[in-house]
Amino acid sequence: MTDFSTLAVHGGYNANRNDNAVSVPIYASAAFDLENAARGRDLAAGEISGFEYSRVANPTVDALERRLAALEGGVGAVAVSSGMAAVSYALMCAGEGGGRIIAPTNLYGASVDALGDFLPQFGIHADFVKDINDLHEIESLIGPATRAIFAETVANPNTAITDIRPLADLAHRHGLALILDNTVPTPYLLRPIEFGADIVVHSTTKGITGHGNAIGGVIVDAGRFDWANGRFLQFTRPEQVIADIDGNRRSFSGAFGSEAFIRRIRVKYLRTFGAVQSPFNAYLQLIGLETLPQRVARQVETATAIAGHLEHTPHVVSVNYSGLPDSPYHALAGKYFPRGVGQILSFKVEGGADRVRRILDGVKLFSYVPNIGDARSLIVDPANITHREVPESYRKAAGVSDDLIRLSIGLEDAGDLMADLDRAIAGAYGE
Known part of the structure; x- marks a missing residue:
């Protein structure tokens, strides 16, 4: 396995594919040439990988996403414009259509506000617990509408630690996803996926960038959770937006399998709500990662x-x-x-x-x-x-x-x- 320090410098980037630039270039382009009709059709249908429009994907941002996915041990990542965009997108993607999220009260203030006051306006509700490590209380709150458990690996400001492994085991016994905010430790100090987390979010503004000069966030998918287990109808519903090249509607779980969550984040949330990471901010975060x-x-x-x-x-x-x-x-x-x-x-x-x-x-x-x-x-x-x-x-x-x-x-x-x-x-x- 490649050492963390090496991945922090080299992960997710190939200089040979970027005119041999040693440092990741800033691709300040809103859109990209589709080259020809056949390639454009294949790109739009998701049959091949590439770049069309920077609201969905950008080469500089892509390098950041690949590096962070490698550092956290995930199958993929989506970088967004702020940490709260990452938290909100992850919780909404899991809770779509009337879901409930179990979370502790000692979250970052904006996360408490989102779960307790704002997301309920979209039909997503929270069940708060005082202690995220009290498994009996958590289990007592699990019902048919429960979709996920959300917590911070290290709480801010009291530095309380989430006991991840038993929490992940409890969540998975009930078909729930475990979503963890790993902003405080960064992946250098903790890789929650190794202990059972399904989705990891960060405010990359913080330790990942490390110099207080760029706002950003990221969602990383472990790629292990079964989003077709019956609790998440949004992943099994056929949708036009990911229809195949012949126009046949597909579901996210059917089309993308283990990557259904992170693909839905990109195609539905990033593309629709548009909290896009700028190439320049992504560049600053890549530079910060090198010395993380x-x-x-x-x-x-x-x-x-x-x-x-x-x-x-x-x-x-x-x-x-x-x-x-x-x-x-x-x-x-x-x-x-x-x-x-x-x-x-x-x-x-x-x-x-x-x-x-x-x-x-x-x-x-x-x-x-x-x-x-x-x-x-x-x-x-x-x-x-x-x-x-x-x-x-x-x-x-x-x-x-x-x-x-x-x-x-x-x-x-x-x-x-x-x-x-x-x-x-x-x-x-x-x-």
Whole structure:
């Protein structure tokens, strides 16, 4: 098997097919010459592979998709314009026609809003659980309309870890798909497909790009799930859009088999709703991927050191970082994350929101930014920024309170970052 670091640089791209360009070219073209009538007809019918129109596929974006599919161990991927487009498309594709999704309350704020408030307007509903690792509660919610279980591999901001293997086994016993958001760890730290996940989504804006300079998302398909098992009628219904070359309607499961999900994402969701990844953003993400292992390894090392330091810092009440020995998720961290759990951590301080504001205003190296995975270290108050649309009861259950601060650790010197936090915290308490 090719090493991860090698795939991060070379995966999904053949220079010989691109005029020997060492770096993936930016194909800034809205459409592509079909060459002749016969080839155009074959492309439109899906009988041959190639490029017609960049709303459906583009060579630069294709290289990114192939590389990410290789890094996650999937059969295919579709890159989209943002992480929330990836989450929304994946959940809608699974839940079409009145399906229900089981999910935890400690998701990213926009995901909670999508499942709890917006997707119900499209007939897709959520059954929320407090603890995604409580298999008894999850099983009690499974009904005829349940289609999938959705969770984050590492929750943001409390770094709670999903126990993937037993959750996947439970889902598959009931014919459900397991969809996981793997944004926080990136595939360098965790490949959920290896533990039974069926669909993996990312906000590639975060650690995959790694420099805070491009928005993007991706959906990766493991290619193992049976979408024709009776729960997903959208995959067995014949459709004109994928009719064969003679005009005979086909179903996605019948035409594409194990790749039915990712093909439906591209043909129905990307093509229709149009949240297209731009070639330039795809290029920036490909460049970011080349240094993903080195960046994330350094960030994990620094995040672990800072989390340990904060445990002994005056006025810090508690620290959330699953990589710490006293974390309730430490055993799961050892099971799934031999390279570490990521660059995100959070901590609570004495005195509530007023002290939090003083700390936010007091740091000099940390940037007050609602992003994660950047080369720069970032700081934010989740209750007011990233999780403000989440219902209060869900926020409290996830530990997102007014006294919580989240950090995303970058590539700066660990000692400099600790000193910056120490100064800001001391200053917030008049010391």
